[in-house]
Amino acid sequence: MNYLNLYFICKELGVEKNLLILNFSPSAKETLETHTFSPLATLKTPQEIADFFSYLLPPAKGEMEYWQGRGRFLMNASARNFCYLRDVKGKRATFELFLKAFDLHSILTAYTSPDCPEEYKKYFETYLQDLDPTGEVRKRGSLRGIPPDLQVQHGYALQQWKETFSDISLRYSHIFDTDKPDVDMIDVIKRNRILYIHMPALTIPDKTRQGLGRLILASIRVAVKTLLGETLTGEYEEIKKAKKLEKPKNPFAIIVDEHGTAPIQGIDDFMRQLRSLGGGIVIADQNWDTLKEEYGEFQSF
Numbered sequence: 001m002n003y004l005n006l007y008f009i010c011k012e013l014g015v016e017k018n019l020l021i022l023n024f025s026p027s028a029k030e031t032l033e034t035h036t037f038s039p040l041a042t043l044k045t046p047q048e049i050a051d052f053f054s055y056l057l058p059p060a061k062g063e064m065e066y067w068q069g070r071g072r073f074l075m076n077a078s079a080r081n082f083c084y085l086r087d088v089k090g091k092r093a094t095f096e097l098f099l100k101a102f103d104l105h106s107i108l109t110a111y112t113s114p115d116c117p118e119e120y121k122k123y124f125e126t127y128l129q130d131l132d133p134t135g136e137v138r139k140r141g142s143l144r145g146i147p148p149d150l151q152v153q154h155g156y157a158l159q160q161w162k163e164t165f166s167d168i169s170l171r172y173s174h175i176f177d178t179d180k181p182d183v184d185m186i187d188v189i190k191r192n193r194i195l196y197i198h199m200p201a202l203t204i205p206d207k208t209r210q211g212l213g214r215l216i217l218a219s220i221r222v223a224v225k226t227l228l229g230e231t232l233t234g235e236y237e238e239i240k241k242a243k244k245l246e247k248p249k250n251p252f253a254i255i256v257d258e259h260g261t262a263p264i265q266g267i268d269d270f271m272r273q274l275r276s277l278g279g280g281i282v283i284a285d286q287n288w289d290t291l292k293e294e295y296g297e298f299q300s301f
Contacts, residue, residue, distance in 0.1 A: 003196050010194065018193045020183050022175065024212060025200050029174050035182035036175055039219050040082075040093050042184060046120070048222070049079040055218045056164060056211060070153070071160030077127040078102045080120040081110045088115055093179045099169055102161070104131075104154050105143055112141035164211040171208070185223035189252055189279070220254060224273050254281045 003021055010016040023034035043049045054072050082101035085091045100106055110116045111124040125138075131150045132138055143151075168176045188195050197216060199209055254274070274281055 003198060006194070006196055015194070018191070019196065020188065020193060021196045021198060022183060022216070023198045024172065024175070024204060025198060026203055029172075032174060034175055036178045036180075037183040037219075038093075038095065038176055038178050038181040039215070039222070040095065040098055041179060041181050042186065042226075043222070046076075046079040046083045046123075049082065050076045052218055052222060053079075053161070055221075056214045057160065058210070058214075067156050068160055070157040073127045074102065074154070074157040075161070077107055077123045080123050081107050084110050084113075084116050084120055088117075095169055095173070095177045099165060102158060104151070108137070108141060108143065111138060163207060164215075167208050167211060168215075172212075185219045186226055189220075189223055189227060189277070192252060217256070221273075224277060224279075227277055228273060252277075252279045254279065256281065256283050 003023075007016060007019060010019045020035050021033075022037055028034045039052060040049070043052055050072075054075055057068055057071070078098075078101045082093075082098050085097055085101060085106075086093045091097050107124055108128070111121055111128065128138055129135075131146055131154060137143065137146050183195065185195075187193065199212060201209065204212075
């Protein structure tokens with residue numbers, strides 16, 4: 001179903017104000033026929049940010065698996081640098097600021113700043129020690145003295161994120177570069193809104209579409225995890241009341257069309273979590289062999 005048909009259905013039912021769209025077609029950058037979205041607006045802690053973006057990495061083997069590991073070390077440090085810039089320095093939590101947090105000079109500046117939390121500095125230390133084995137650079141607080149080959153290692157770690165982040169910051173800046181997005185996945189689920197995501201296959205490169213698909217699905221997964229709640233101790237009635245407030249009042253559905261273009265890992269666990277909230281998910285794919293290879297001939301969720 002295309003967006004226009006869906007809009008007319010919603011208008012006929014009087015719920016068109018609850019219809020949202022993330023339009024990734026190239027023309028939307030000029031027409032602005034899209035709502036805005038930013039995972040950074042709802043991800044509060046450094047570890048939430050690091051875990052979320054690490055989930056976007058594609059499967060890797062051999063040497064690439066090693067560099068993805070280095071990329072995750074960099075992500076752990078950069079997520080904390082971002083939170084330092086956001087929470088301590090008072091910078092707007094835009095995607096542009098997030099990209100700045102990956103800069104080696106920015107990480108080193110935070111590492112040597114007296115107002116940076118010590119817990120964050122432990123992660124900076126873990127990442128920087130491989131680039132600065134003697135510790136001299138960290139003492140000086142300057143990049144001067146880091147051998148070129150070690151700076152290249154930082155480049156390789158950064159490369160794990162460059163392709164996806166370049167698309168977000170350049171191609172889709174009109175959607176992602178905001179600290180007050182229109183679309184909040186938790187709000188979409190709790191208030192029974194309708195979110196239409198338009199990613200035209202013929203106008204978006206395959207890798208870009210895969211990265212965007214993983215980002216959207218990861219955002220839904222974080223929202224579901226948040227709505228399930230983490231309160232496990234306390235008075236029974238208080239916990240019961242809190243769970244009732246967190247849980248969506250109405251059943252909801254997620255339809256993942258062309259799932260093979262951006263497969264989500266651990267989808268069976270994801271389905272079970274959705275069921276706990278009264279939700280369901282439909283996986284649609286034209287390539288049945290791919291689904292069988294991933295999940296087997298028959299799979300119970």
